[in-house]
Amino acid sequence: MADIGEQGEGGRALTPQRQAVLQVVSESAEHLTAAEIFEAARRVLPSISYATVYNSLKYLKEAGLVNEVSFGNGASRYDRETGRHDHALCSRCGRLVDFELEETPQLMRAAARRSRFKPESISLTLVGICPDCRT
Amino acid sequence: MADIGEQGEGGRALTPQRQAVLQVVSESAEHLTAAEIFEAARRVLPSISYATVYNSLKYLKEAGLVNEVSFGNGASRYDRETGRHDHALCSRCGRLVDFELEETPQLMRAAARRSRFKPESISLTLVGICPDCRT
DNA sequence: GCAGAATTTAGAATTATTCTAATTACAGTT
DNA sequence: AACTGTAATTAGAATAATTCTAAATTCTGC
Numbered sequence: 001m002a003d004i005g006e007q008g009e010g011g012r013a014l015t016p017q018r019q020a021v022l023q024v025v026s027e028s029a030e031h032l033t034a035a036e037i038f039e040a041a042r043r044v045l046p047s048i049s050y051a052t053v054y055n056s057l058k059y060l061k062e063a064g065l066v067n068e069v070s071f072g073n074g075a076s077r078y079d080r081e082t083g084r085h086d087h088a089l090c091s092r093c094g095r096l097v098d099f100e101l102e103e104t105p106q107l108m109r110a111a112a113r114r115s116r117f118k119p120e121s122i123s124l125t126l127v128g129i130c131p132d133c134r135t
Numbered sequence: 136m137a138d139i140g141e142q143g144e145g146g147r148a149l150t151p152q153r154q155a156v157l158q159v160v161s162e163s164a165e166h167l168t169a170a171e172i173f174e175a176a177r178r179v180l181p182s183i184s185y186a187t188v189y190n191s192l193k194y195l196k197e198a199g200l201v202n203e204v205s206f207g208n209g210a211s212r213y214d215r216e217t218g219r220h221d222h223a224l225c226s227r228c229g230r231l232v233d234f235e236l237e238e239t240p241q242l243m244r245a246a247a248r249r250s251r252f253k254p255e256s257i258s259l260t261l262v263g264i265c266p267d268c269r270t
Numbered sequence: 271g272c273a274g275a276a277t278t279t280a281g282a283a284t285t286a287t288t289c290t291a292a293t294t295a296c297a298g299t300t
Numbered sequence: 301a302a303c304t305g306t307a308a309t310t311a312g313a314a315t316a317a318t319t320c321t322a323a324a325t326t327c328t329g330c
Contacts, residue, residue: 012297049311049312051309068207072205076207076286101245107236107242117261121262126252127257129253134253150327152277169317182278209316210318
């Protein structure tokens with residue numbers, strides 16, 4: 001996994017299309033949708049297709065270079081922040097903010113104990129009103 | 136909110152259609168999709184339409200009688216369990232299990248402090264391997 | 271019984287995502 | 301430097317989930 005840069009066993013790793021998608025996600029501080037990424041990527045590489053954006057995102061996600069975030073409504077969003085982190089979602093304006101909670105390792109262990117699952121990851125989203133919306 | 140049973144100000148509250156949807160969700164221990172609810176509800180009320188299932192679910196959700204759960208993939212699922220609780224999702228078979236974590240109130244406060252959001256709710260999902268899939 | 275409001279219905283429309291089949295681009299040979 | 305097999309890309313169709321629309325229906329309150 002993650003032999004980005006080397007061309008591994010047969011696969012072409014970081015193709016121009018995948019590079020374009022990665023560049024778009026990496027250069028944005030926002031959490032972009034696939035549609036937004038497609039729009040931006042075609043400015044870099046006009047021939048790129050929608051399917052390739054999805055394929056590239058999937059590839060980059062597996063390589064650990066981008067992160068997918070989604071909550072019930074609408075489309076998935078993609079994020080350059082690949083380390084473990086938590087999200088806060090504003091119920092008024094929809095803004096999505098990253099933050100870090102130190103207690104997540106213990107939390108994951110507690111959740112695994114209660115649910116009897118072998119833990120792999122944990123996701124935590126706070127829904128509330130963001131500082132801006134409180135005026 | 137929640138003037139179920141009384142017909143409040145103009146609205147018709149618990150119509151037969153809404154009752155059928157509520158019944159379907161209440162009688163299942165599973166987390167059903169809208170499609171599954173539609174199938175089951177039309178056995179009770181053959182004339183019910185897809186749109187009404189969605190409208191009813193929205194209504195019942197606002198009234199606090201059912202709960203919506205969703206994670207990236209596929210369709211939202213609806214749950215009779217309306218109290219706050221957490222979820223564990225099996226990454227192998229897709230099974231979704233409810234569980235309860237006592238530390239969530241403190242967790243919500245900690246997340247609010249870190250993110251500077253006014254907290255409304257918090258959702259926590261453990262992804263891992265369920266007991267059955269570990270064979 | 272009638273007016274007005276809310277609800278339901280059926281199907282069209284929209285949105286997000288995946289699939290398909292044909293084409294193109296490599297990488298590793300010779 | 302042509303050849304072969306694999307992987308990736310493209311365009312557009314297909315699918316899935318959900319929302320919207322317009323007309324018909326059902327209530328509630330007078």
